[in-house]
Amino acid sequence: RVTLCKGDQSMRIALCDDNEQDLNYYSDLICTLAKEKNIAIEVVRFETGEQALFHISNNEKPIDILLLDIHMPGINGIETGLKLRQAPFHFHGEIVFVTVSSDYAIDAFDVQAFHYIVKGITSTEKTNAILTNALNKAVEKEQEFILLKGIGEYRNIPIQSIYYFEVFQRIITVHYDNNEQFEFYSSIGKLEITVLPKGFLRIHRSYIVSVSQINSTSLTLMNGKELPVGRKYLPNLKTAFQTPENVI
Numbered sequence: 001r002v003t004l005c006k007g008d009q010s011m012r013i014a015l016c017d018d019n020e021q022d023l024n025y026y027s028d029l030i031c032t033l034a035k036e037k038n039i040a041i042e043v044v045r046f047e048t049g050e051q052a053l054f055h056i057s058n059n060e061k062p063i064d065i066l067l068l069d070i071h072m073p074g075i076n077g078i079e080t081g082l083k084l085r086q087a088p089f090h091f092h093g094e095i096v097f098v099t100v101s102s103d104y105a106i107d108a109f110d111v112q113a114f115h116y117i118v119k120g121i122t123s124t125e126k127t128n129a130i131l132t133n134a135l136n137k138a139v140e141k142e143q144e145f146i147l148l149k150g151i152g153e154y155r156n157i158p159i160q161s162i163y164y165f166e167v168f169q170r171i172i173t174v175h176y177d178n179n180e181q182f183e184f185y186s187s188i189g190k191l192e193i194t195v196l197p198k199g200f201l202r203i204h205r206s207y208i209v210s211v212s213q214i215n216s217t218s219l220t221l222m223n224g225k226e227l228p229v230g231r232k233y234l235p236n237l238k239t240a241f242q243t244p245e246n247v248i
Contacts, residue, residue, distance in 0.1 A: 162176040170185050
């Protein structure tokens with residue numbers, strides 16, 4: 001069973017528990033917390049460790065967070081977690097144990113668990129905080145950064161925060177976050193090689209952008225900034241934008 005919750009960023013969360021009531025409760029809870037942070041999530045559910053292992057080994061889409069019960073039929077949660085951390089899985093997602101007893105809390109360290117929730121004992125506030133922190137950690141892992149060298153300064157900027165690059169001769173200005181700017185030296189050719197595979201487009205001899213909407217004469221960025229579109233770049237833009245609101 002798969003549950004989808006809308007938001008700006010996207011991640012997959014798995015719940016593994018043989019108690020359907022608990023599956024429903026934690027599925028609803030994680031969706032509520034994700035909505036508050038505007039994170040789109042896909043929740044997949046398993047009732048045994050074997051099901052989780054089979055799915056993770058046969059699915060190309062990675063699991064970002066796994067909420068894992070310990071007391072289940074077949075292999076228990078600790079064994080499942082240990083298998084996931086080892087070859088051939090090499091699972092890098094966050095594991096949060098959600099179980100009825102604190103007896104295995106020490107064993108959770110061997111699984112490199114993010115945290116340990118005891119059903120009926122860990123407070124609602126603490127549970128919410130643990131799951132929120134797990135979401136934050138997963139978001140941080142998903143973020144890619146670009147390291148830029150300016151005049152006597154390096155800056156590590158999250159790719160998702162960049163609106164556009166503006167080129168003047170060999171000086172490039174990156175515009176990101178809330179009207180932040182940073183100047184560095186490079187060629188637009190080198191910049192294209194680095195950022196075009198990451199969802200950016202060349203729209204003009206002076207601009208490479210991450211866009212949300214375009215029209216026939218200009219391009220509108222997510223921050224409302226409008227930039228000109230060079231005629232020679234229009235065919236590529238027509239190919240890149242297929243949704244109705246982005247038709248040129």
